[in-house]
Amino acid sequence: AQSVAQPEDQVNVAEGNPLTVKCTYSVSGNPYLFWYVQYPNRGLQFLLKYITGDNLVKGSYGFEAEFNKSQTSFHLKKPSALVSDSALYFCAVRPSGGSYIPTFGRGTSLIVHP
Amino acid sequence: GAGVSQSPRYKVAKRGQDVALRCDPISGHVSLFWYQQALGQGPEFLTYFQNEAQLDKSGLPSDRFFAERPEGSVSTLKIQRTQQEDSAVYLCASSLAGRQLSHEQYFGPGTRLTVT
Secondary structure, eight states, X not given: OOEEEOOOSEEEEETTSOEEEOOEEEOSSSEEEEEEEEOTTSOEEXXXXXXXXXXXXEOGGGOEEEEETTXXXXXXXXXXXXXXXXXXXXXXXXXXSSOOOOEEOOOEEEEEEO | OOOOEEEOSEEEEOTTOOEEEEEEOOTTOOEEEEEEEOTTSOOXXXXXXXXXXXXXXXXXXXXXXXXXXXTSSOEEEEESSOOGGGOEEEEEXXXXXXXXXXXXXEEOOOEXXXXX
């Protein structure tokens, strides 16, 4: 069975500092990995995905994520955090073959302090 | 362009009532997913449609839950005889292609169901 772990319920960072939101996964075969962001009273918005190729993926709003196969991780990063980045972040995984049902992590609340 | 819309945004139901939740996906999107999101949790899969065909309903928690997408566009999730444990946010998501596993999903704002 596939699973996603987001070990931190909350991440606090000062504006202008780099941020990292952690995600590890378990899946049979090769993974497709996704990051979504959820603002209050809004649906999830797609940020970026890893399908194949370069391990460093760049996405919306200056976010990037690094796929590490040996550590089964897909951590979300941004070099300089903005207060407006404060939101709930979800990591999701699907196997590249087989089930099309994605599994989501429980989410990490990112709080960026001015 | 127009995104995924859901209605109503909020629904309060008395225990035992039936409810119907509507999802309007992005025009032309083949795939449609329903999820249930409990407080402090990530979305949990309920059911999946490819056009009008319901290909997977393995996540529906009981036979009180029913979903349809009769013309391959708008979808309705119906919950009969609601129970307090049904209280959650119900999310709808659509995706451009069929079983293209690499495609991202576009989510609606959700319907917050509270059963009293």
